[in-house]
Amino acid sequence: MTAQSRILLINPQMTSRRSARFPLSLLTLAGALEKTTTCRVIDGNVDREYWSTIEQLLATEHYDAVGLTVMGGPQVQSAIDSSKLIRRFSPATPIVWGGYFPTLYTNAAVNAPYVDYAIRGAGEVALAELLEAIGDCDKLGRIAGLTWKRSSEVVHNEERRSRDDRTATPLPYHLLGDPRAYLAKTFLGHRTATHQASLGCRFRCTFCGVAAMFRGATHLPPAERLERDLTWLKESLGADSLQFFDHNFFDREEDMVPLLEVLARIQLPWWCYARADALLNLSDASWKLVRQSRLRMAYIGAESPNDAMLANIRKGTSSDQTLAVAELCRRHGVVPELSFMVGPPDDTEAETERTFEFIRQVKKVNRDSEIIIYIYTPLPPECLPKSARVRAGARPLRDLNGNLLRFPTTPEGWTEKRWVDYSCHADAPWLTERVRRRIRNFTTVLGCRFPTAQDVRSPAWTKTTLKALAAWRYRFRRYDRPWELALSRRLVRLANPAVTSL
Ligand code: B12
Ligand code: SF4
Numbered sequence: 001m002t003a004q005s006r007i008l009l010i011n012p013q014m015t016s017r018r019s020a021r022f023p024l025s026l027l028t029l030a031g032a033l034e035k036t037t038t039c040r041v042i043d044g045n046v047d048r049e050y051w052s053t054i055e056q057l058l059a060t061e062h063y064d065a066v067g068l069t070v071m072g073g074p075q076v077q078s079a080i081d082s083s084k085l086i087r088r089f090s091p092a093t094p095i096v097w098g099g100y101f102p103t104l105y106t107n108a109a110v111n112a113p114y115v116d117y118a119i120r121g122a123g124e125v126a127l128a129e130l131l132e133a134i135g136d137c138d139k140l141g142r143i144a145g146l147t148w149k150r151s152s153e154v155v156h157n158e159e160r161r162s163r164d165d166r167t168a169t170p171l172p173y174h175l176l177g178d179p180r181a182y183l184a185k186t187f188l189g190h191r192t193a194t195h196q197a198s199l200g201c202r203f204r205c206t207f208c209g210v211a212a213m214f215r216g217a218t219h220l221p222p223a224e225r226l227e228r229d230l231t232w233l234k235e236s237l238g239a240d241s242l243q244f245f246d247h248n249f250f251d252r253e254e255d256m257v258p259l260l261e262v263l264a265r266i267q268l269p270w271w272c273y274a275r276a277d278a279l280l281n282l283s284d285a286s287w288k289l290v291r292q293s294r295l296r297m298a299y300i301g302a303e304s305p306n307d308a309m310l311a312n313i314r315k316g317t318s319s320d321q322t323l324a325v326a327e328l329c330r331r332h333g334v335v336p337e338l339s340f341m342v343g344p345p346d347d348t349e350a351e352t353e354r355t356f357e358f359i360r361q362v363k364k365v366n367r368d369s370e371i372i373i374y375i376y377t378p379l380p381p382e383c384l385p386k387s388a389r390v391r392a393g394a395r396p397l398r399d400l401n402g403n404l405l406r407f408p409t410t411p412e413g414w415t416e417k418r419w420v421d422y423s424c425h426a427d428a429p430w431l432t433e434r435v436r437r438r439i440r441n442f443t444t445v446l447g448c449r450f451p452t453a454q455d456v457r458s459p460a461w462t463k464t465t466l467k468a469l470a471a472w473r474y475r476f477r478r479y480d481r482p483w484e485l486a487l488s489r490r491l492v493r494l495a496n497p498a499v500t501s502l
């Protein structure tokens with residue numbers, strides 16, 4: 001290996017160009033490797049010819065390895081296609097997968113001839129160590145968080161303890177070419193930037209990939225670093241608003257105050273993930289800072305109105321707190337974006353109907369609340385920490401016919417539609433067609449009756465029309481067969497080609 005090693009980092013395509021956001025995982029890795037490694041970043045969300053770019057780079061330059069970031073869902077197929085292309089084009093180049101997919105489904109990820117290494121959890125240090133160790137089995141065996149292949153045997157090294165290994169220097173945005181291409185028009189502003197300030201989450205909700213990735217650890221940034229990064233995004237890049245991807249922005253109040261003071265100084269409207277209990281426990285003084293900082297919307301996992309289920313999934317909040325936080329946010333001018341998980345495997349229909357009724361209650365408390373509805377698709381038991389695994393294993397998941405669910409064992413398996421839907425919380429094998437239809441219909445009526453504030457493309461008249469059309473259905477709970485709403489939505493889209501997704 002040369003003194004300065006070289007790596008090609010790829011974000012396989014997963015979304016439309018308009019929805020592309022900074023590939024923070026790759027920028028974070030490139031930032032950490034900067035001193036020792038030359039990094040090239042290819043973002044398939046932006047570079048629509050990215051396969052030819054990969055081919056061209058591999059043909060003209062030497063790389064010690066190629067690293068792909070892989071999230072469950074549609075990105076797995078792009079990651080497979082890219083990896084096969086790399087293997088074909090440059091058979092000797094080692095291929096490394098990192099991110100949520102190989103962390104959660106490690107065995108499946110490495111069960112493919114085109115994946116040589118999987119890095120579980122944060123990759124900054126592990127990837128640097130791997131670049132040093134390729135070809136040396138002793139060294140490979142000592143890299144915490146690495147899964148690798150010794151001849152035909154798969155070796156899972158010990159877990160890497162969660163630490164904040166990010167460098168103190170700013171992210172190398174220049175590796176993206178023109179980073180301004182990533183500023184998006186959103187309800188927050190004309191040029192919304194994305195950023196991740198803290199890392200991890202101290203909670204361990206059993207359904208959540210973040211808990212499985214960070215195992216209850218969180219790392220907050222020093223206020224100076226946050227101020228430096230946000231000042232750069234605002235003044236040098238021209239961002240006029242911010243979306244924080246921190247897993248859970250509001251941590252302990254005493255630690256949050258310096259960060260909120262920075263945000264109050266920076267004065268950019270912002271959006272973040274938060275928890276109901278953390279917001280409810282904030283003092284008046286901190287809420288004053290929150291208002292000054294221009295927090296516009298907080299995404300809060302409400303999950304379920306059923307307190308027994310909340311306890312079972314170790315959420316640590318209650319349905320009363322959901323209602324209380326909706327009210328508190330209303331008073332402070334922050335929109336709560338509440339996500340719910342319907343269609344759980346136990347008591348599926350009744351739980352789903354109960355959730356619909358609870359959503360109506362939330363809307364009564366704060367009609368501006370945004371509602372997100374997901375299907376409850378828990379992580380497979382093997383992804384959970386040991387303590388939760390035993391309990392989850394005791395109640396195995398079954399499909400509609402009572403057969404035990406067998407999760408895929410290869411990357412290809414995870415690209416089957418039913419498993420892509422499972423990863424995206426869009427469908428579950430235990431749902432009957434009746435429940436699916438019911439969820440679809442309720443979501444349609446709710447979405448038309450209360451159009452989302454995040455749709456910045458539809459003209460106001462379309463929202464008013466849909467609201468009026470949906471009013472009687474919502475009022476009388478007539479969710480079934482909302483054909484006129486579905487048709488009107490389609491016509492609105494046809495009339496306004498700019499609208500592609502609500
Ligand atoms: C931004 C984002 C997106 C963007 C992706 C933008 C992009 N990168 O191009 C969009 C909106 C498209 C998206 C979509 C989805 N997402 Co998403 N997304 C996120 C979010 C908010 C931030 C990701 C991020 O940038 N993190 C910051 C970086 C620094 O951290 P990181 O990605 O974890 O990277 C570190 C490690 O994972 C590792 N690593 C990562 N890649 C690599 C690569 C190599 C080679 C190595 C060595 C290491 C490594 O090292 C990095 C540095 O420490 C996360 C939540 C979160 N805060 O992480 C959810 C999250 C990752 N998404 C999630 C999900 C479920 C989805 C969807 C599948 C479904 C959905 N309903 O949202 C869809 C799938 C869409 C698709 N088409 O595939 C889940 C994943 C959980 C799981 N069970 O797998 C998360 C955790 C949200 C959550 N709390 O549930 N998402
Ligand atoms: S609080 Fe949120 S991010 Fe943290 S483990 Fe629970 S669901 Fe995941």
